[in-house]
Amino acid sequence: MLFVSSRYLGNKIAQALITIFIVLCVNFFLFRIMPGDPLSMLMRNPRASQQAIQKAKELYGLDQSLPAQFGRYLQDLVKLDFGVSFMFKKPVVEVIGGKIGPTLLLLGVSELIAIILGIYLGIVAASHRGRIVDVGAISLSLLLYSLPTFLLGMVLILVFSVYWGLFPSVGMVTAAAKFSSWWRQSLDLLAHLFLPAMTLALTLIGEYGMLMRSSLIEVLSEDFIVTARAKGLSEREVIHKHGYPNALLPVVTAISINLGLTIAGAIQVETVFSWPGIGRLMYDALNNRDYPLLQGIFLLVCICVIVANLLSDLLYMVLDPRVKS
Amino acid sequence: MPLDKPTLSLRFKRAFSVLYGNKIGFTGFLILCFFFFIALFGPWIKPYDIMDFGGAADILRPPSLEHLLGTDDMGRDILGGLIAGSRISLLVGVMATVLSMFLGAVIGLTAGYFGGFIDAVLMRLTDIFLVLPWLPLVLVLAAILGANLWNIILVIGLTSWAGTARVVRAQTLSIKERTYVERARSLGSSNLRVILRHILPNVFPVIFANTVLIAAVAILSETTLSFLGLGDSLNQSWGMMLHYAFECGAASIGAYWFLLPPGLCVVLVVLGFTFLGYALDEWINPQIRKR
Numbered sequence: 001m002l003f004v005s006s007r008y009l010g011n012k013i014a015q016a017l018i019t020i021f022i023v024l025c026v027n028f029f030l031f032r033i034m035p036g037d038p039l040s041m042l043m044r045n046p047r048a049s050q051q052a053i054q055k056a057k058e059l060y061g062l063d064q065s066l067p068a069q070f071g072r073y074l075q076d077l078v079k080l081d082f083g084v085s086f087m088f089k090k091p092v093v094e095v096i097g098g099k100i101g102p103t104l105l106l107l108g109v110s111e112l113i114a115i116i117l118g119i120y121l122g123i124v125a126a127s128h129r130g131r132i133v134d135v136g137a138i139s140l141s142l143l144l145y146s147l148p149t150f151l152l153g154m155v156l157i158l159v160f161s162v163y164w165g166l167f168p169s170v171g172m173v174t175a176a177a178k179f180s181s182w183w184r185q186s187l188d189l190l191a192h193l194f195l196p197a198m199t200l201a202l203t204l205i206g207e208y209g210m211l212m213r214s215s216l217i218e219v220l221s222e223d224f225i226v227t228a229r230a231k232g233l234s235e236r237e238v239i240h241k242h243g244y245p246n247a248l249l250p251v252v253t254a255i256s257i258n259l260g261l262t263i264a265g266a267i268q269v270e271t272v273f274s275w276p277g278i279g280r281l282m283y284d285a286l287n288n289r290d291y292p293l294l295q296g297i298f299l300l301v302c303i304c305v306i307v308a309n310l311l312s313d314l315l316y317m318v319l320d321p322r323v324k325s
Numbered sequence: 326m327p328l329d330k331p332t333l334s335l336r337f338k339r340a341f342s343v344l345y346g347n348k349i350g351f352t353g354f355l356i357l358c359f360f361f362f363i364a365l366f367g368p369w370i371k372p373y374d375i376m377d378f379g380g381a382a383d384i385l386r387p388p389s390l391e392h393l394l395g396t397d398d399m400g401r402d403i404l405g406g407l408i409a410g411s412r413i414s415l416l417v418g419v420m421a422t423v424l425s426m427f428l429g430a431v432i433g434l435t436a437g438y439f440g441g442f443i444d445a446v447l448m449r450l451t452d453i454f455l456v457l458p459w460l461p462l463v464l465v466l467a468a469i470l471g472a473n474l475w476n477i478i479l480v481i482g483l484t485s486w487a488g489t490a491r492v493v494r495a496q497t498l499s500i501k502e503r504t505y506v507e508r509a510r511s512l513g514s515s516n517l518r519v520i521l522r523h524i525l526p527n528v529f530p531v532i533f534a535n536t537v538l539i540a541a542v543a544i545l546s547e548t549t550l551s552f553l554g555l556g557d558s559l560n561q562s563w564g565m566m567l568h569y570a571f572e573c574g575a576a577s578i579g580a581y582w583f584l585l586p587p588g589l590c591v592v593l594v595v596l597g598f599t600f601l602g603y604a605l606d607e608w609i610n611p612q613i614r615k616r
Contacts, residue, residue, distance in 0.1 A: 019453050030469055146595040148545055150552050151567065151588040157576040158584065169577065264460030264549075271553065272571070282461070286468050287554045298465050305458045 008317065016310040023302045028073050031295050032066075082299070083292035087284065092296040096278065102172055103277030107266060109197045111255065114204035119251060121205060122212020126247075127239055129217065137213070141206030149265045153199040153272035160195060167194045170274045196273040200265050204258075211254050216247040249319055256312035260305045350604020356597035360590070364411040373405030385573075388582050395582035397566070398573040406566055407586055413562035414594070417478055418544040424482025425543065426536045429489025434520055434528065436490070437497025448494070454487035463546060467555040474557045481546045489535045496528045534605040541598035548591050563587040 064072070076082070082092035125137035144152075161169040168174065172192050179185040219225065220243050228242045229235075263279070270279030278297060285293040345351055379400025388395045394403040436447040463484055470476040500506065506523050514522070550556060551564030552571065566587040570576075575583040 015452070018449075019456055022453055023457070030465065142596065142599060143592075146541070146545075146592050146599055148548050148552070148567075148588075148591060150549065150571070151584075151591070154567075154571065154576040154584055155588070158579065158581060162577060162579045260456075260458035260460075263458050267460055267464075267553070268549065272576075282464065283553055286464060289468070294465060294468065298461055301458050301461045306456055309456055 009314070012310055012313050016306050019306050020303060023299065023306070024074070024077070027295055027299055027302075028070055031291055032069075077299075082296040085285075085293040086290045087288050087293065092292050095293060096281070096296055096300060099276060099278050099281050101277075102275060103266060103270070103279065106193070106196055106200065106270070106275060106277060107262060109193060110200035110204065111262070113197060113201040114208055115251075115255065117201070118205045118208025119212050119248070121209035122216060122247075122251075123239065123244060125209065125213040126216035126220070126243075127235070134213075137209060141210045144202055144206035147203070148268070149199065149203050150268040150272050152202060153196070153269055156195050156199055157272070168192050169195060172276055196269045196275050199272075200262070200269045203265050204262065207258070207261075208251060208254070211251050212247060215250045216243055219243050219247045249316070252319070253312045253316045256308040256315070259308040263301055263305065347604040347607065349600045350607075353597045353600025353602075353604065356593055357601065360411055360415065360594050360597070363408060364415045367408035367411060371405055371408055373402065373409045385578075385580055385583065387580075394586050395580075397569060397583055398575075399569075403566075403582060403586055406561065407563070407590060410561055410563045410566055410587065411590065413474070413557075413560045414544060414547060414564070414591070417474065417481070417547040417562065418540050418594075420478045421481035421485070421543040421547070422536055422540040424478065425485040425539050426489060426532060428482065428486035429535070430493055430525075430528070430532050432486065433490040433493025434497055434524065437494040438501060438516070438520055438524065444494075447490070451487045451490050454484065455491075459484060459546075460549065463550060464553065464555065467550055472555045472557055474560050477547060477550060477555075477557065481543050481550075485539055485542055485546070489532065489539065492531055492535055493528055496531050497524055500524050500527045530609045534602060534609050537598055537602035537605055541595045541602065544591065544595055544598070563591050567591075 080093050082096075084090065085092050085095050088095050121137055121141075125134045128134045157169040160166050168191055172189065173185075174188055174192075177188065179188065216239070220239075225238060225242055228238045233241070266277070267279035267282055269275065270277045271283040274280060278300070282294070282297050284290070285297060379396060383392075383396050383400035385398055386392060386396045392402050392404070394407070397403055397406065432447050432451065436444040436451075463480055466480045466484070467477060470480065501524065506519060509519050509523055547556075547562060548564035548567065551562055552568045554568060556562060556565040556568060558565065564587075567584070570580070570583045570587070573580075573583075575581075
């Protein structure tokens with residue numbers, strides 16, 4: 001952290017805070033310009049009695065002015081009170097909290113697979129530049145990019161679980177199963193994790209691979225590589241000792257910048273495989289018009305992405321001393 | 326006719342010969358021509374009615390002579406659905422792209438040309454749109470506005486302009502400093518005239534290359550949105566077909582004919598736009614061409 005200028009740091013943090021504040025405002029106003037009376041939507045009963053409506057208005061603070069409502073909304077946020085989910089009849093925080101674990105597991109495992117395979121793909125492509133391996137790697141990446149994630153998931157279900165019967169395609173554990181030991185249970189979890197994690201990883205591999213490829217190609221054209229070659233190192237040594245470590249930097253930061261896109265993938269993968277995480281929860285909230293839940297998830301995801309972006313900026317500064325101002 | 330001003334037909338021929346010389350770009354061009362042809366003339370060749378449900382015996386039939394690509398879970402012909410769906414998918418893709426391009430161009434040109442406070446505000450706005458997670462934002466907006474064709478176009482257009490604005494701004498900044506722009510300004514041309522006559526024509530190639538790539542994103546977005554249940558059920562796109570396929574568990578019961586044809590169409594069109602965009606980018610950016 002020696003290199004980090006405090007002014008740059010302060011600037012970045014201020015920008016992130018402003019963005020979070022704007023997200024809070026958007027979140028507040030969006031859900032108040034909904035077509036139709038928010039109250040009847042909240043109560044899900046157009047024939048509610050006058051007294052019930054009045055009571056609900058007071059409960060939700062809808063009888064107050066807009067600025068007062070906004071103040072109350074901010075107060076509730078600080079207290080982590082996101083309202084009550086229509087679907088689950090439980091506080092939104094509780095509902096979301098129970099789904100974070102499975103999503104983190106899925107995201108973590110797929111990112112790990114994608115980073116390892118993607119970097120490998122990039123190195124192979126860059127060191128065989130212009131040859132058939134390289135063209136193959138580029139085409140594969142373009143294809144993976146053009147493939148909607150959910151479609152890839154459904155095709156994998158069709159092949160691996162329907163035709164070959166290798167892996168389960170629904171949920172995280174076998175329903176109503178009794179396990180004789182903990183490792184059998186872990187094995188069951190792994191089997192369920194395989195297809196969703198593979199789907200998400202495949203969509204990321206192409207991207208990381210292409211990033212690694214172009215980054216490595218750029219590094220390989222620099223002077224110190226010429227020096228390394230002049231020293232008589234083999235091409236393999238040049239790439240592994242001098243090229244690859246220097247090319248990693250943009251890929252490392254891309255991973256956290258990419259979180260928004262990864263989340264988009266996770267929503268689709270969790271939906272297709274009924275994985276009990278935040279993404280599937282968002283799909284259910286959408287299709288049941290559970291607005292408080294939707295609002296809570298949106299806020300959580302936005303803040304995570306903004307913080308990840310901030311972290312990637314800071315990481316870049318720490319890793320690359322050239323970025324100072 | 327002065328030498329340095331080629332006629333329109335000559336320009337067209339040149340553009341075509343460059344495109345023809347680039348294999349990837351030409352493949353993309355052919356794929357897109359095919360799908361636009363289907364969208365324009367397909368419904369005359371093979372009429373399709375979204376309410377044309379078959380009998381109980383017609384439900385989820387695999388491909389046969391009568392139904393070349395089989396039938397869906399409501400007994401409708403899948404080939405017919407694909408052809409009708411191409412209109413909706415391409416319409417949403419094209420309209421959302423036009424909106425996105427317009428917003429990106431106007432915001433980028435304004436920020437780059439006027440600079441100062443306007444630039445700062447517009448670029449902060451652009452940054453925010455770049456940071457916010459795309460799919461959750463699109464989903465929430467679509468859920469609130471209500472799912473119909475025009476809202477979907479609006480939502481996709483409103484959320485995809487930020488990248489274009491950035492590129493257009495950068496290009497505007499460099500063109501603004503050129504002497505002929507200075508000259509036009511000192512001769513008393515209005516800001517609007519300078520932007521439209523002198524800057525826009527030079528920024529246009531960048532906008533155009535970007536547009537093609539955004540079209541790919543727009544079609545993917547529409548498909549994803551429809552798949553997740555926020556599509557327009559009266560105007561059935563390919564994404565909507567995939568949604569119905571998912572809802573009836575087509576993958577789990579092995580009904581590949583319900584799943585693969587609309588999926589393949591989406592992938593091909595997106596690939597077509599991506600290939601074409603890749604070629605245009607290479608053509609417009611001489612630096613890449615040299616590599």
